Amino acid sequence: MDDLTTRIPVPLVDPERPAGLVARVESLTKSYGAHGARVDALREVTLGIRRGEFTAVMGPSGSGKSTLMHIMAGLDSPSSGRVWLGDTEIGSLGDEQLTLLRRRRVGFVFQAYNLVPTLDVEGNLMLPFELDGRTPSVREREWIDELETVLGLDARLGHRPHELSGGQQQRVAIARALVTRPELVFADEPTGNLDSRTGREVLQVLQSATRGYGQSIAMVTHDPVAASYADRVLFLADGRLVDDRTGMTAAEIANYMLTMEQVS
Numbered sequence: 215m216d217d218l219t220t221r222i223p224v225p226l227v228d229p230e231r232p233a234g235l236v237a238r239v240e241s242l243t244k245s246y247g248a249h250g251a252r253v254d255a256l257r258e259v260t261l262g263i264r265r266g267e268f269t270a271v272m273g274p275s276g277s278g279k280s281t282l283m284h285i286m287a288g289l290d291s292p293s294s295g296r297v298w299l300g301d302t303e304i305g306s307l308g309d310e311q312l313t314l315l316r317r318r319r320v321g322f323v324f325q326a327y328n329l330v331p332t333l334d335v336e337g338n339l340m341l342p343f344e345l346d347g348r349t350p351s352v353r354e355r356e357w358i359d360e361l362e363t364v365l366g367l368d369a370r371l372g373h374r375p376h377e378l379s380g381g382q383q384q385r386v387a388i389a390r391a392l393v394t395r396p397e398l399v400f401a402d403e404p405t406g407n408l409d410s411r412t413g414r415e416v417l418q419v420l421q422s423a424t425r426g427y428g429q430s431i432a433m434v435t436h437d438p439v440a441a442s443y444a445d446r447v448l449f450l451a452d453g454r455l456v457d458d459r460t461g462m463t464a465a466e467i468a469n470y471m472l473t474m475e476q477v478s
């Protein structure tokens with residue numbers, strides 16, 4: 215597989231746009247259930263995801279990582295607090311606008327790949343455009359071709375997901391998340407189903423998408439090795455943001471998690 219960083223010098227992020235936060239939440243709270251059975255999944259969380267960075271959201275099981283990601287991606291609504299994607303406040307959008315935001319401005323990569331089994335690789339990559347009721351422009355077609363080459367999918371375009379390895383399926387899912395050049399890609403345990411070597415390859419692809427193209431990525435994981443590929447690690451514990459660190463090694467993250475688990 216080629217290295218994204220060396221092949222394409224064209225930045226994904228429009229240089230005219232100011233650097234800063236691609237998404238943020240303010241005093242975000244999410245509770246499930248009521249009274250005695252109430253679970254506070256998020257408690258007054260305030261944070262920003264920086265544009266052009268690979269951010270990992272780490273924390274013990276049940277700390278609120280998935281809930282945070284779902285709310286930031288407009289897949290779930292908060293109990294209270296505010297959420298922005300770029301300058302758009304998500305809470306102010308109606309259902310239709312929210313659907314368009316999810317379709318056009320964010321991308322998703324899931325642990326289970328979530329490819330359409332009846333479509334081949336090319337069909338899966340075209341899906342975001344089909345759902346949007348349009349065909350790719352010439353520039354978009356060039357970008358799709360580049361992604362297919364860089365992600366090593368050229369020889370697989372006519373194959374269906376069951377004919378691919380897990381790592382290949384996840385590369386298709388990453389390419390599909392990138393084809394529309396979304397402002398932010400959300401990745402939920404993207405290496406959860408992969409062996410460690412294939413997992414590392416997928417993490418390198420995500421890292422290269424940030425370093426080579428300036429793609430903003432927010433990845434939820436409980437794996438210290440996966441988080442060490444990120445530029446920045448946000449730590450959640452018991453529904454709260456407890457730390458915000460950069461440049462951590464896998465060993466440092468693992469130690470940090472161990473300390474968190476001992477304290478809680």
Ligand SMILES: Nc1ncnc2c1ncn2[C@@H]1O[C@H](COP(=O)(O)OP(=O)(O)OP(=O)(O)O)[C@@H](O)[C@H]1O
Pocket residue numbers: 246247253254255273274275276277278279280281282436
């Ligand atoms: N739909 C729901 N109904 C009730 N409780 C929920 C629901 N979704 C999440 N929770 C609770 O909210 C808390 C946070 O869950 P969340 O899935 O966000 O944690 P997580 O950090 O992603 O965990 P994991 O690493 O195990 O996936 C947990 O206590 C969970 O049981």
